[in-house]
Every structure is written in C-alpha cells, then in structure tokens.
Amino acid sequence: MKVLSIVETAYRATVEEQDDTILWLNHMLKNNGLDVGILLRGSAGNYAVKGQDASGLSFGDLEMSHPPQIDEDLRALMAKGAPVYYVREDVAERGIQEANLVEGVQPISRRDLPSLFEEYRLVWHW
Amino acid sequence: MGQYLLIETHDPFTAADGGGTFGLGRRLAEEHDVVIFMLQNAVLATRKASSAAAALTPLRGRATLLADEFSLRERGIRDDELAEGVRRASIDELVDLVVRDGRKAIWH
Amino acid sequence: MGTLTIALMDPPYETETTTTALRIVDSALRKGHSVNVFAYEGAVNLTMAEQAPHANPVKGTSVEEEAHPTTKDWIAALFRSAQGRLSWVNCGLCVDERGAGKWIEGPVRGSPKEFAEWVKSSDATLVIPTN
Numbered sequence: 443m444k445v446l447s448i449v450e451t452a453y454r455a456t457v458e459e460q461d462d463t464i465l466w467l468n469h470m471l472k473n474n475g476l477d478v479g480i481l482l483r484g485s486a487g488n489y490a491v492k493g494q495d496a497s498g499l500s501f502g503d504l505e506m507s508h509p510p511q512i513d514e515d516l517r518a519l520m521a522k523g524a525p526v527y528y529v530r531e532d533v534a535e536r537g538i539q540e541a542n543l544v545e546g547v548q549p550i551s552r553r554d555l556p557s558l559f560e561e562y563r564l565v566w567h568w
Numbered sequence: 569m570g571q572y573l574l575i576e577t578h579d580p581f582t583a584a585d586g587g588g589t590f591g592l593g594r595r596l597a598e599e600h601d602v603v604i605f606m607l608q609n610a611v612l613a614t615r616k617a618s619s620a621a622a623a624l625t626p627l628r629g630r631a632t633l634l635a636d637e638f639s640l641r642e643r644g645i646r647d648d649e650l651a652e653g654v655r656r657a658s659i660d661e662l663v664d665l666v667v668r669d670g671r672k673a674i675w676h
Numbered sequence: 677m678g679t680l681t682i683a684l685m686d687p688p689y690e691t692e693t694t695t696t697a698l699r700i701v702d703s704a705l706r707k708g709h710s711v712n713v714f715a716y717e718g719a720v721n722l723t724m725a726e727q728a729p730h731a732n733p734v735k736g737t738s739v740e741e742e743a744h745p746t747t748k749d750w751i752a753a754l755f756r757s758a759q760g761r762l763s764w765v766n767c768g769l770c771v772d773e774r775g776a777g778k779w780i781e782g783p784v785r786g787s788p789k790e791f792a793e794w795v796k797s798s799d800a801t802l803v804i805p806t807n
Contacts, residue, residue, distance in 0.1 A: 443795065443796055445795070448674075450805075451805070451806065451807070454806075455717075458773060459773075463716075463717060467716065467788055470787070470788035470789070470792075471788055471791070471792050471795075474788060474789045474792035474793070475792055475796070476792050476795060476796075484588075552591065552592075552595065553595065555592060555595065555596075556595050556596045556598070556599060556600065559570070559572075559596070559672065560570055563672075564672065564795070564801055565672055565674050566674070566675075566683075566801070566803035567674050567675055567676050567803065567805055568685075568803060568805045577692070577693065577696070577807075578807070607696055608692045608693070608696060609692070636696075638699070658703075659696075659699045659700060659703045660703045660706075660707065662700065662703075663680070663700060663703045663704050663707060663709070664707075666680065666800045666802055667678045667680050667704065667707075667709055667799055667800045668678070670799065670800060673800070673801075673802055675802065675803060675804055675805060676805075
C-alpha cells in the first residue's frame with residue numbers, strides 16, 4: 443500500500459529520540475511492508491540540508507552522545523527505496539540553496555502536489 | 569477524479585501557513601472533488617466579518633466548505649455570522665466522509 | 677460497518693486535538709464501526725492509570741463537586757461502549773521513554789508494526805498530527 447507521509451514540524455524531538463520521530467516511524471512502516479514516500483513541507487524542508495550538526499548538547503554533567511543526523515536518516519530512507527520529496531517554494535522561501543541539499547531528494551512545486559498525491563493511496567500529514 | 573478531505577485545525581491568524589490548506593484545496597479542486605472540514609481554531613476563518621474569510625472566497629463553488637458544529641458553538645459563532653458557502657457539519661459527517669466515503673483524508 | 681485506524685500523538689490537555697480525537701472515536705463507535713488507535717509519542721499518556729482528578733481552588737469546589745474525569749476515564753468509557761470494537765495500542769518505546777507503563781484496562785503495548793498491519797486491513801486511516 444502506497445503512503446505519502448508529509449512531515450512539517452521539524453526539530454521538536456532532539457532530546458527525546460535523538461532523531462526525528464516521524465522519519466523514524468516511517469522507516470519502521472517501510473520495514474513493515476508499507477510503500478512509504480516522504481514529503482518535506484514547511485520548516486521540515488530544512489531536513490534535506492547537508493551538514494546539519496546537532497552535536498554538543500549537554501545538561502549539567504550529562505552529554506548527548508548520539509545527536510540526531512537527519513540528513514543521514516533521509517539517505518537511509520532513500521537507500522531503502524523510499525523517495526523523499528521537498529516543496530521547492532518552502533525551501534526557497536527559507537533561503538536554502540538547492541545545491542546544499544542531500545543528493546537524491548526530489549523537488550516538487552506546490553502546483554504539482556495534486557499529481558503527487560494521486561500517486562499514493564493514502565496521504566498523511568504528520 | 570480523486571476524492572479528498574482536507575481537515576484544517578489551525579488558527580488562520582497565528583499559523584504561518586494557515587492558508588496552506590486553502591491553497592492546496594484550490595489546486596486539488598481544479599481536478600478533484602474536495603471537501604474542506606474546518607475544526608478547532610480553524611473555524612475562526614468562517615465568520616464573514618473575519619479578515620481570514622477572504623481565503624475561503626476562491627473555494628466557494630469549487631470545494632465543499634464545512635465547519636465543525638461543536639467548534640463553532642464552543643466559540644459562539646452563529647449561523648448568521650458564517651461566510652457564504654460555509655455549512656455547519658457534525659463530527660458524524662466527518663466520520664462518514666472518512667470511513668463510508670473513503671476520502672483521502674489529510675489532517676493539518 | 678467499517679474499520680477506522682487512527683494515529684494519535686498529542687498528550688493530554690496540550691491541544692484541542694485530544695478532544696476532537698475522542699469525539700471522532702466516539703462517533704465512529706456509535707455508528708457501529710470498529711476503531712483502532714495507535715497512540716504514539718505523548719498520546720501514550722492519555723491512558724495512564726494513575727491520573728487523578730483534583731479539587732478546584734479557584735472555584736472553591738471539592739474533588740467530588742468537580743466530578744472531573746481525566747482522559748483515562750473518557751477512554752475507559754469508550755472501551756465500555758465499544759463492546760470489543762475498540763483496539764488501542766500504546767507505542768512501547770514511547771511508553772518506556774516516558775515511564776508511562778501503568779495504564780488502564782484495554783490498551784496493549786505495541787509498535788509501528790501493529791499500526792502498519794492495521795493500515796493494511798482498515799477501510800480508512802486518519803493520522804492526527806501534533807502541532
């Protein structure tokens with residue numbers, strides 16, 4: 443079953459899962475037989491930027507030893523066969539150069555979202 | 569032709585992309601059957617005197633515009649205040665659109 | 677009658693989404709549908725057994741006068757009215773991270789695997805995101 447998961451809320455779980463909880467969940471769903479695609483929308487468009495670095499967090503005497511690596515998580519999803527799209531206008535509005543994005547992520551314009559949605563049986567906005 | 573149900577819950581005045589669902593609805597409605605169901609603070613867009621109601625105008629006649637009756641009642645929004653084209657709807661109707669009609673439901 | 681699967685993420689009392697989700701579950705059950713709920717992230721706190729009502733010092737009312745059901749009570753009521761048509765999985769990893777392992781009768785521990793299986797076998801799936 444083809445499912446398009448739209449991810450919009452970014453960077454909310456850094457201290458919790460040490461990754462993005464929705465990307466992780468969709469990776470699990472892919473492993474369990476759903477044909478998942480990812481659409482990065484809004485602030486989550488920044489997830490496709492290369493070189494994100496959340497290292498160095500420490501609170502009191504405790505250091506985070508495994509910071510999130512969202513760009514690597516996207517690469518892992520794509521390696522599993524899950525396409526990753528981003529909304530071109532959302533990325534442009536945030537001043538992100540497309541040359542700075544992870545290889546393999548695919549742009550889609552707002553205009554073409556209906557066509558993308560038609561390729562999927564279910565469209566979920568997380 | 570696809571059947572879509574766009575569920576908008578965000579306050580149109582504070583959500584940076586509060587118009588996102590309405591814009592998406594306009595694009596989808598060019599080729600598909602679209603219902604937009606406003607819930608929670610999204611119904612603050614349904615007062616005809618609200619500046620946010622302008623976002624609904626391009627959808628009028630192209631998409632079905634529904635507003636959750638409880639969300640309206642909770643906010644004291646009366647039928648005579650509703651923008652043209654907006655109809656009060658129950659949560660039962662939302663469930664029918666999802667389960668009985670099998671619409672592609674996208675919650676924002 | 678159909679089967680509706682819902683993914684739910686918000687913890688109690690943080691957003692209006694909890695109220696809406698409970699209304700949707702209640703409506704679907706009253707219509708005779710079966711409902712599956714996958715509680716992810718903070719939503720695992722909805723069913724915690726040790727939730728307790730409180731008095732209201734602003735109104736000067738006692739806990740009894742308040743008659744203030746918590747989310748676990750609302751969900752227990754849904755289980756009672758469902759007569760076997762409500763299934764509820766609390767994401768086990770989310771539970772562990774939150775120390776939220778004591779919950780009311782009805783929900784079970786599970787994983788995204790259960791959610792994926794529900795999606796494949798349901799008539800409809802509604803993902804209710806957090807804001």
